[in-house]
Amino acid sequence: MFSLSSTVQPQVTVPLSHLINAFQSPKTTFISLSASVSQNHHRDAVPEREAPSSEAVVNLRDLGLSELKVGQIDQLVDSLLPGFCKGKNVSSHWHTSHVSAQSFFENKYVFIQARSFKTLKSRTRRLQSTSERLAETQHIAPSFVKGFLLRDRGTDVESLDKLMKTKNIPEAHQDAFKTGFAEGFLKAQALTQKTNDSLRRTRLILFVLLLFGIYGLLKNPFLSVRFRTTTGLDSAVDPVQMKNVTFEHVKGVEEAKQELQEVVEFLKNPQKFTVLGGKLPKGILLVGPPGTGKTLLARAVAGEADVPFYYASGSEFDEMFVGVGASRIRNLFREAKANAPCVIFIDELDSVGGKRIESPMHPYSRQTINQLLAEMDGFKPNEGVIIIGATNFPEALDNALIRPGRFDMQVTVPRPDVKGRTEILKWYLNKIKFDQSVDPEIIARGTVGFSGAELENLVNQAALKAAVDGKEMVTMKELEFSKDKILMGPERRSVEIDNKNKTITAYHESGHAIIAYYTKDAMPINKATIMPRGPTLGHVSLLPENDRWNETRAQLLAQMDVSMGGRVAEELIFGTDHITTGASSDFDNATKIAKRMVTRFGMSEKLGVMTYSDTGKLSPETQSAIEQEIRILLRDSYERAKHILKTHAKEHKNLAEALLTYETLDAKEIQIVLEGKKLEVR
Numbered sequence: 001m002f003s004l005s006s007t008v009q010p011q012v013t014v015p016l017s018h019l020i021n022a023f024q025s026p027k028t029t030f031i032s033l034s035a036s037v038s039q040n041h042h043r044d045a046v047p048e049r050e051a052p053s054s055e056a057v058v059n060l061r062d063l064g065l066s067e068l069k070v071g072q073i074d075q076l077v078d079s080l081l082p083g084f085c086k087g088k089n090v091s092s093h094w095h096t097s098h099v100s101a102q103s104f105f106e107n108k109y110v111f112i113q114a115r116s117f118k119t120l121k122s123r124t125r126r127l128q129s130t131s132e133r134l135a136e137t138q139h140i141a142p143s144f145v146k147g148f149l150l151r152d153r154g155t156d157v158e159s160l161d162k163l164m165k166t167k168n169i170p171e172a173h174q175d176a177f178k179t180g181f182a183e184g185f186l187k188a189q190a191l192t193q194k195t196n197d198s199l200r201r202t203r204l205i206l207f208v209l210l211l212f213g214i215y216g217l218l219k220n221p222f223l224s225v226r227f228r229t230t231t232g233l234d235s236a237v238d239p240v241q242m243k244n245v246t247f248e249h250v251k252g253v254e255e256a257k258q259e260l261q262e263v264v265e266f267l268k269n270p271q272k273f274t275v276l277g278g279k280l281p282k283g284i285l286l287v288g289p290p291g292t293g294k295t296l297l298a299r300a301v302a303g304e305a306d307v308p309f310y311y312a313s314g315s316e317f318d319e320m321f322v323g324v325g326a327s328r329i330r331n332l333f334r335e336a337k338a339n340a341p342c343v344i345f346i347d348e349l350d351s352v353g354g355k356r357i358e359s360p361m362h363p364y365s366r367q368t369i370n371q372l373l374a375e376m377d378g379f380k381p382n383e384g385v386i387i388i389g390a391t392n393f394p395e396a397l398d399n400a401l402i403r404p405g406r407f408d409m410q411v412t413v414p415r416p417d418v419k420g421r422t423e424i425l426k427w428y429l430n431k432i433k434f435d436q437s438v439d440p441e442i443i444a445r446g447t448v449g450f451s452g453a454e455l456e457n458l459v460n461q462a463a464l465k466a467a468v469d470g471k472e473m474v475t476m477k478e479l480e481f482s483k484d485k486i487l488m489g490p491e492r493r494s495v496e497i498d499n500k501n502k503t504i505t506a507y508h509e510s511g512h513a514i515i516a517y518y519t520k521d522a523m524p525i526n527k528a529t530i531m532p533r534g535p536t537l538g539h540v541s542l543l544p545e546n547d548r549w550n551e552t553r554a555q556l557l558a559q560m561d562v563s564m565g566g567r568v569a570e571e572l573i574f575g576t577d578h579i580t581t582g583a584s585s586d587f588d589n590a591t592k593i594a595k596r597m598v599t600r601f602g603m604s605e606k607l608g609v610m611t612y613s614d615t616g617k618l619s620p621e622t623q624s625a626i627e628q629e630i631r632i633l634l635r636d637s638y639e640r641a642k643h644i645l646k647t648h649a650k651e652h653k654n655l656a657e658a659l660l661t662y663e664t665l666d667a668k669e670i671q672i673v674l675e676g677k678k679l680e681v682r
């Protein structure tokens with residue numbers, strides 16, 4: 001690996017003013033846009049309202065009986081009877097004049113009607129259009145208009161009657177005055193009606209929106225959890241039927257599946273177990289690193305037995321409010337017992353059942369644990385409820401929880417081995433389109449330590465990469481790409497690396513590759529690249545044939561030699577004065593191996609088979625003896641690497657040149673180059 005010790009990360013600096021502009025410009029567009037929208041809206045809305053109106057109508061509209069003003073009456077009179085008011089003193093006492101017993105309608109049409117009447121007819125009429133009403137006025141206006149006039153404004157009607165008297169309107173003009181007055185009133189009514197209608201409509205829309213809002217609030221899982229948190233104690237618990245998840249879906253954890261098989265049998269037929277007097281554990285603890293399929297296994301147990309599955313996460317019970325966590329546990333168990341046989345799964349058990357009794361961050365955790373313990377003690381083993389807990393830190397669990405009668409069965413769910421990884425990769429590859437040349441085992445060999453979830457992610461990322469590149473199928477290239485991305489960070493294609501550095505990197509990486517290729521006990525090469533990725537400028541990846549449970553002395557020495565290859569290449573090709581800092585992580589690696597060989601594996605003749613755990617506490621003599629041994633191992637390794645590179649100088653040069661041309665070479669291509677053949681042009 002050619003590591004980048006002091007690369008300055010490119011930073012994007014944007015002047016503050018640019019940022020402010022960037023924020024303001026969309027804002028202004030938005031404002032101007034919304035302004036234009038509202039203008040349009042007005043442009044549309046105004047004609048609709050104004051359509052049949054004229055100057056007079058606008059004035060008459062104000063003549064709603066409740067707000068009838070003397071000045072306006074004058075205007076009205078003036079517009080209907082021009083010149084009539086001129087020279088006359090307008091009485092300002094009309095409001096207080098004596099109340100006539102009859103309205104002007106009664107006078108005219110001799111229609112006696114009780115005041116304050118309100119009929120359905122009148123209401124419907126109000127909804128009719130103004131023009132229709134105007135046409136009708138001649139015929140039915142008396143009873144209809146009167147309905148409005150008399151509604152509850154009797155005094156005003158009488159005042160109007162009086163007004164005509166005080167204004168001394170001549171007999172001949174009185175009818176015209178009255179008709180004009182009635183027309184104005186009707187138009188005012190029509191307008192008020194329209195406004196009321198739209199108000200009612202708006203209210204209805206707002207109400208419906210509010211209902212939707214509340215519904216959404218309750219449906220949204222995040223909000224509903226919050227909601228439950230605050231409303232308290234009656235959290236709803238819904239089981240999930242897990243018919244579609246079975247043991248078939250969980251790959252590479254055969255032992256765990258076997259152990260859980262008997263739990264499935266028990267759930268399928270609890271009576272069978274009771275008859276024989278067998279006692280099954282109440283709680284099963286799944287222990288393993290994140291993403292290894294613990295949740296999936298618990299689901300599969302419920303799915304295999306075809307029973308309800310209750311999911312809860314430990315952190316859900318962890319409440320700041322007294323009693324809420326405990327009450328949730330109570331609810332969960334009550335529901336489950338009512339639906340036995342079933343599975344309760346508590347993920348992150350450590351966050352509810354951890355040993356943090358007096359922590360101020362979790363003031364009521366003790367209460368919650370106690371409730372959990374009480375519930376677990378509270379039902380009989382044959383009741384048909386199985387509690388499966390999952391944790392990454394079993395050592396953090398409260399001792400009371402792992403006592404017999406509670407979580408008394410532990411099932412380890414480890415990271416998958418090479419066989420398990422191959423199975424998981426095959427399982428997820430079958431869900432996407434992949435090329436026949438894809439060999440899942442090669443990817444499995446290069447992904448030591450990956451969990452099931454990480455392998456699923458690897459396949460998914462490869463599929464995404466293939467889609468982005470416009471490919472029809474996923475090939476090894478995409479799988480390798482996503483593996484490297486997960487392991488070492490994304491490619492840094494944008495970094496401009498000058499030719500000199502590129503050449504150094506090419507020789508450095510080829511150095512590693514040559515040593516790996518010509519050393520008997522080294523791991524086979526998988527790939528060499530000079531593409532910068534994460535903090536490195538290039539790397540060579542090696543693949544163990546199998547997960548290595550044990551390593552031999554020869555294998556450890558070979559690993560050291562391969563590490564040395566990079567620096568040795570720099571020294572041989574560019575000279576001692578031009579060696580670079582790029583080999584630092586190679587030396588870290590080699591030193592670590594040498595140190596473990598001496599202090600832990602008993603592989604140094606001088607220091608024997610003794611282990612030295614805390615080197616700081618050793619005598620100075622022993623310390624220097626250890627250092628001496630480590631140094632010898634490293635020096636010998638360096639010399640071996642030098643020897644190999646000198647012997648294969650030609651191959652070294654060819655490989656470096658091929659890397660400079662192609663950037664990345666896979667195992668086959670490296671072999672072709674090292675055998676002195678020509679690479680096919682890609």
Ligand SMILES: Nc1ncnc2c1ncn2[C@@H]1O[C@H](COP(=O)(O)OP(=O)(O)OP(=O)(O)O)[C@@H](O)[C@H]1O
Pocket residue numbers: 249250251252253288289290291292293294295296297347348390391392424427451452453454456
């Ligand atoms: N052994 C496996 N076989 C198939 N798929 C797996 C396996 N392990 C993990 N996965 C995939 O990874 C996802 C996440 O795994 P899961 O949630 O079961 O892990 P977990 O061990 O419960 O993790 P955590 O400890 O973080 O809760 C699963 O939904 C599944 O898609």
Ligand SMILES: [Zn+2]
Pocket residue numbers: 001002003508512566567582583586
């Ligand atoms: Zn290196």
